[in-house]
Amino acid sequence: MTTPAALPAPALLVIDDEAQIRRLLRVTLEAGGYRVREAETGAQGLHEIALNAPDGIILDLGLPDMDGGEVVRRLREWSRLPVLVLSVRGSEDDKIAALDAGADDYLTKPFGGRELLARVRAILRRVQSTGEQAIVQIGDIEIDQVARLVRRKGEEVHLTAKEYALLRLLVQHRGKVVTHRQILRELWGPQAEENTHYLRVQMTHLRQKLEANPQTPQLLKTEPGVGYRLIDATA
Incomplete structure (x- = not known):
């Protein structure tokens, strides 16, 4: 393999x-x-x-x-x-x-x-x-923020730099809704605040790699019209 x-x-x-x-x-x-x-x-x-x-x-x-x-x-x-x-x-x-x-x-x-x-x-x-754990475990997903590695069920998952940046931002605010505008500003800059299609594409890819069923996500939740939330399974 x-x-x-x-x-x-x-x-x-x-x-x-x-x-x-x-x-x-x-x-x-x-x-x-x-x-x-x-x-x-x-x-x-x-x-x-x-x-x-x-x-x-x-x-x-x-x-x-x-x-x-x-x-x-x-x-x-x-x-x-x-x-x-x-x-x-x-x-x-x-x-x-x-x-x-x-x-x-x-x-x-x-x-x-x-x-x-x-x-x-x-x-x-x-x-x-700054306020971060070195390794965050959410469900069967493990995010090693020092080594910049992501694993699902123990198997390493390859993420692009932008996919990892999106996941890391949601990890930092896990359990809370992060608005579309906030994510776009952090990942693409202030001129991209209205370009929500950028975000939809990256979220689709992230779900395909991390969710058991991307069509009915259990970890990366959509808050309609507002943003996204990473479910904190440890809360």
Whole structure:
């Protein structure tokens, strides 16, 4: 029997207008086991975040179209993705301003590769541990939020990155209704709030993989006209 593939390694988005810095970050991060995408401007970065939902963001403050602090402020209007700021600005005021805008950590350039990877691990771990169990068991479904693995009746289930993001959001709010708008904002960005067909397609795929009978789901419930709810079988 073929073993289903594990979910891909965590993805990081680097937002920096300097090509040499982006190359350095890509080499360092890929050697550390991460997938890397790149953006040169704040606008491109925000678009990339909404389109591909990375696991974390590495952000320069000195972008050509907007200050990195503005990128963080806009992002925090609709997402809690972890942000590590990298900047040549080393003053206390600059660090405080970035952290107050919503950044999770701040590292001054130049930096060492080992410290960068340690900071990335820390911000990702902090998000994983905020009010979350490492392993959540709901019915015959087991979600390992650290290893990013999902099993049904002990067998690993292959989910796409977007399917896993949807399941993880419902796990975080299990037992409660999560509205269509909230899910669309979290997974696709604020411009996608009316595109409920995106969500219907992903939910259909998720049910086909996790429900015993996708036509009459017992775990992934629809709240008509409102959203979806993951039944908390342990409640």
